Amino acid sequence: MAADKKIISYEPMIHSIIQQLNILYDKDEYMQVGRIAVFEAVNKFDSSKTSCSESQFVYTLIRQRLIDEIRKVSRYQERQSPTEDNIIEIQAADDSYKLENTAQKVLNEREYRWFTLTLSGYSLKETAELLKVSVSTAKNIRKSARDKLQKSFLL
16 A cells, blocks of 8 residues: 555656657556656665665666666567558559559669668668668668659659
8 A cells, every 4th residue: 555655655756757759649658657666665765775865766777777668568569560661562462463463663773772671571670781772871771662663653
């Protein structure tokens, strides 16, 4: 029961940190991460081992855990959506044969290689490694290929 009261007393701090980090979505989930961080911090805090106050210790742990959660969610989203190529996804679902033929005709060798890797589910970073180019160059290849494919489908 004492731990519950401590967690509740730190809820305004959790809200404040969520606002500072500009967390706009899934606030309830981040609140839960913050509550767990408070619980851990209160149990770990030992005033004889540190020169900071309990509230400073709790604040730091909450902030670290929320940032870790943001990074974790970001990494998950990158893996789950390796491509942002909506036109490719839509066209691939509708008429993959036409798309592949068009891609072979309008794309140069590197762009076509990017195209096939993207359809195979490789992330941009993985594609860059396989093409032996920087991520920035891979982005330029992607942009060029997208532009060519969009123009060919709009004609």
